Amino acid sequence: xxxxxxxxxxxxxxxxxxxxxxxxxxxxxxxxxxxxxxxxxxxxxxxxxxxxxxxxxxxxxxxxxxxxxxxxxxxxxxxxxxxxxxxxxxxxxxxxxxxxxxxxxxxxxxxxxxxxxxxxxxxxxxxxxxxxxxxxxxxxxxxxxxxxxxxxxxxxxxxxxxxxxxxxxxxxxxxxxxxxxxxxxxxxxxxxxxxxxxxxxxxxxxxxxxxxxxxxxxxxxxxxxxxxxxxxxxxxxxxxxxxxxxxxxxxxxxxxxxxxxxxxxxxxxxxxxxxxxxxxxxxxxxxxxx
Amino acid sequence: xxxxxxxxxxxxxxxxxxxxxxxxxxxxxxxxxxxxxxxxxxxxxxxxxxxxxxxxxxxxxxxxxxxxxxxxxxxxxxxxxxxxxxxxxxxxxxxxxxxxxxxxxxxxxxxxxxxxxxxxxxxxxxxxxxxxxxxxxxxxxxxxxxxxxxxxxxxxxxxxxxxxxxxxxxxxxxxxxxxxxxxxxxxxxxxxxxxxxxxxxxxxxxxxxxxxxxxxxxxxxxxxxxxxxxxxxxxxxxxxxxxxxxx
Numbered sequence: 001x002x003x004x005x006x007x008x009x010x011x012x013x014x015x016x017x018x019x020x021x022x023x024x025x026x027x028x029x030x031x032x033x034x035x036x037x038x039x040x041x042x043x044x045x046x047x048x049x050x051x052x053x054x055x056x057x058x059x060x061x062x063x064x065x066x067x068x069x070x071x072x073x074x075x076x077x078x079x080x081x082x083x084x085x086x087x088x089x090x091x092x093x094x095x096x097x098x099x100x101x102x103x104x105x106x107x108x109x110x111x112x113x114x115x116x117x118x119x120x121x122x123x124x125x126x127x128x129x130x131x132x133x134x135x136x137x138x139x140x141x142x143x144x145x146x147x148x149x150x151x152x153x154x155x156x157x158x159x160x161x162x163x164x165x166x167x168x169x170x171x172x173x174x175x176x177x178x179x180x181x182x183x184x185x186x187x188x189x190x191x192x193x194x195x196x197x198x199x200x201x202x203x204x205x206x207x208x209x210x211x212x213x214x215x216x217x218x219x220x221x222x223x224x225x226x227x228x229x230x231x232x233x234x235x236x237x238x239x240x241x242x243x244x245x246x247x248x249x250x251x252x253x254x255x256x257x258x259x260x261x262x263x264x265x266x267x268x269x270x271x272x273x274x275x276x277x278x279x280x281x282x283x284x285x286x287x288x289x290x
Numbered sequence: 291x292x293x294x295x296x297x298x299x300x301x302x303x304x305x306x307x308x309x310x311x312x313x314x315x316x317x318x319x320x321x322x323x324x325x326x327x328x329x330x331x332x333x334x335x336x337x338x339x340x341x342x343x344x345x346x347x348x349x350x351x352x353x354x355x356x357x358x359x360x361x362x363x364x365x366x367x368x369x370x371x372x373x374x375x376x377x378x379x380x381x382x383x384x385x386x387x388x389x390x391x392x393x394x395x396x397x398x399x400x401x402x403x404x405x406x407x408x409x410x411x412x413x414x415x416x417x418x419x420x421x422x423x424x425x426x427x428x429x430x431x432x433x434x435x436x437x438x439x440x441x442x443x444x445x446x447x448x449x450x451x452x453x454x455x456x457x458x459x460x461x462x463x464x465x466x467x468x469x470x471x472x473x474x475x476x477x478x479x480x481x482x483x484x485x486x487x488x489x490x491x492x493x494x495x496x497x498x499x500x501x502x503x504x505x506x507x508x509x510x511x512x513x514x515x516x517x518x519x520x521x522x523x524x525x526x527x528x529x530x531x532x533x534x535x536x537x
Binding site for chain 1: 367368393395396
């Protein structure tokens with residue numbers, strides 16, 4: 001029993017780590033540009049296709065991953081910001097949010113047209129290691145390891161570098177940040193580029209498990225969105241906590257409950273948190289003066 | 291020698307309302323100029339025109355004799371003009387020390403150093419000194435958002451000095467600060483004026499604070515300067531008394 005629980009915990013943490021990476025992107029875009037990006041799930045699917053395209057062209061996996069990261073930064077970072085976010089944000093957060101929904105539909109159909117509705121296998125690690133009653137598969141270990149490194153690197157970047165501090169200042173008070181001479185536009189762009197890198201890493205980690213299919217993004221995006229809110233929408237640590245909690249909850253719910261309801265777990269968790277802890281696990285209750 | 295700051299015939303109209311109506315004055319190096327006036331007299335609009343936050347309808351703003359009318363606040367900041375805010379504008383989720391370093395870091399080094407240079411931008415010593423001056427050392431590692439209102443006011447003021455400004459515009463610095471902190475705050479500002487040679491323009495409603503800090507005071511009413519002189523002279527000026535009492 002204990003071994004099964006440990007096994008579920010590790011598998012749940014591995015899935016949750018991927019949710020966490022995508023959820024961090026949600027939080028960063030929210031902080032940087034007040035953008036709730038409902039195409040975030042599709043932002044994970046596109047780099048997966050790009051990596052597959054790279055390997056199909058004969059590139060080794062690592063080179064295809066790097067190329068996909070650069071392309072994702074250009075398409076999902078730079079172009080997304082310049083073509084959609086900048087023009088729409090002038091009209092308010094809500095029109096932009098709706099525009100990201102439209103972008104999600106566009107991306108899904110574009111990927112379906114380009115790659116068909118087939119689910120493509122994605123290279124991953126096989127086998128694992130047996131520790132007593134526990135079997136740890138290499139893929140889960142790698143997912144956890146890479147996600148931890150990515151989160152630690154991002155946290156160090158945001159907290160220990162001048163640029164990271166300027167990004168935080170931009171998120172907290174863009175008007176004053178601008179007054180202090182910070183190039184707010186560039187900081188927001190860096191935030192979008194970070195998101196593009198994170199979703200590419202998430203794509204490489206989760207695709208061996210879910211395969212690559214044009215509409216995978218809907219579920220990943222929804223789960224990560226719920227994870228970001230459950231963790232506390234306005235901070236990276238919260239997104240990590242929310243992602244891990246959701247991954248573990250999903251795993252236990254799927255094992256001990258009816259599997260067909262697994263997809264509802266993120267929404268149920270979200271509703272529970274909205275009712276009983278609306279600021280999320282690590283979020284702060286925000287005061288408003290009236 | 292040209293004054294540090296000069297306003298020449300500044301006007302700012304909002305439709306038919308003449309918020310600033312032909313204001314001219316000059317601020318000499320190391321001077322502490324107080325700007326007083328009843329509510330709605332045009333002080334804040336004047337401040338916003340001086341700081342480039344709104345464009346004047348007409349007139350000019352000169353910094354060291356150079357026309358800076360219409361320059362953006364960030365550009366003025368690079369030219370050595372700093373400000374504090376009437377409403378608190380610290381970064382609540384950064385520590386006190388990080389707030390201070392942030393306030394000065396964009397003035398140090400180019401793009402490469404910003405990316406790969408020291409995390410404290412070489413400003414750690416300056417931040418420590420500023421915390422010592424404003425009695426914030428014991429709060430160094432705390433998040434700015436967790437400080438009391440008065441402490442955040444001190445931090446806001448300390449941030450204004452991090453970039454080594456020549457001119458600091460303080461917008462109601464005494465507002466909401468308790469009496470104990472206020473005395474210390476005034477002494478800190480005096481020390482900064484003496485040690486750093488910074489020039490101040492202070493908008494303030496607290497008369498005792500203005501009169502005891504400033505070397506010269508101007509009083510604005512209905513968008514015009516109605517008195518300009520030593521603090522004692524302005525306080526006794528009948529026109530000023532009438533403007534405040536509304537007779």
